Amino acid sequence: MLKKLNPRQKFTALLLVILLGGLVLSGMALSAVLRQNARRDITSTALILLETMSSVRDYTTNQINPELIQQLDEKFLPQTIPAYSAREVFELLRKNPEYRDFFYKEATLNPTNLRDKADTFEAKLVEQFRANDKLKELSGFRATASGETFYIARPLVIGKASCLQCHSTPEAAPPTVIERYGSGNGFGWHLNEIVGAKMISVPADTVIHKANQSSLLILAIVFATFIGIILLINLLLNRYVIRPLKHITRLAEEVSTGQTGVEFKQLSDDEIGSLTRAFRRMQLSLEMALRRLNRADKGREIGKDMSQEISSNSNS
Structure with a gap:
């Protein structure tokens, strides 16, 4: 569960x-x-x-x-x-x-x-x-x-x-x-x-x-205080942990679908900030890898065109 x-x-x-x-x-x-x-x-x-x-x-x-x-x-x-x-x-x-x-x-x-x-x-x-x-x-x-x-x-x-x-x-x-x-x-x-x-x-x-x-009076006060603390912790947890994680998750999903133009902005110096930096490094590494693949693909296409041109000239 x-x-x-x-x-x-x-x-x-x-x-x-x-x-x-x-x-x-x-x-x-x-x-x-x-x-x-x-x-x-x-x-x-x-x-x-x-x-x-x-x-x-x-x-x-x-x-x-x-x-x-x-x-x-x-x-x-x-x-x-x-x-x-x-x-x-x-x-x-x-x-x-x-x-x-x-x-x-x-x-x-x-x-x-x-x-x-x-x-x-x-x-x-x-x-x-x-x-x-x-x-x-x-x-x-x-x-x-x-x-x-x-x-x-x-x-x-x-x-x-x-x-x-x-x-x-x-x-x-x-x-x-x-x-x-x-x-x-x-x-x-x-x-x-x-x-x-x-x-x-x-x-x-x-x-x-x-x-x-x-x-009963003291326990009621303790219970109400603890419930208030839980609500406050949930509010802070949502603001400083859950919401930034959801934002990073959404950006990571966009990057995974090829949208490399998104930007991971570091908003804090805590663990969430470290996670943002890690995703940004991953994004840069992915962009570099894609550029290498694109250059390699273009090189193969150029070589293929040159081979076809040479073969055509020799036949004539």
Whole structure:
């Protein structure tokens, strides 16, 4: 099939093959890089959210709780609980479209509110934090009922003695807390103990979709650029190679039919110019050869005429 194509078509076909191969290879490499970048961007956002929730917890513990703790004997006030404040603030954040795919949980081994109970996977993360107090962060992907999820977790440490007022023993806890949650959960905590993990999670599709959007955009730009380059190369190839070759071919065909008056003009000093000079030398050699043949033919005709004249004179 390639034998039937002219040089420009062959060159274009070769460039298209290179383009497709390059797009496949670069697409695979680019996808991996962009997924890593997307994961890094989402991790950065998740860490900011975790720091924000930690600040909310500290604010509740240091400023809200001391003002309202005395009222817990008469009325349960969830605003005094750091975990409650953090969840409420996070839900307000999720109303922003930028954060709606993110979820926050304080996965706790022995929570007061069973909504915060750590599942099997989360419990393993907490145990890793408890086994290594130098471990400050864990992240990765996990399978859930709703699909694969990317998570980032940090240890939840009891850093304030005031937290033990509701979590040391049922007898020390405010009656309204026992009335709301019972006395079977959320007790036996100790100061500086890791009781859970603060976790931010986001569907893995969000990471992949963000990477794919960037990949498609970059590949589209590369593809359009390469197509533009192919068109430009074809234009230059036609102007500086194909068109001069066609001109030389036409002149050579005229010379081959005996039209020796054509002129091979050298228009450049490149390979095309060298080819023009070669054809011009060939033309000159052909003209010299033709002149010799013509002279030889004329000599033979003159000799033949002289022989005939001599023979005629002798007979007379």
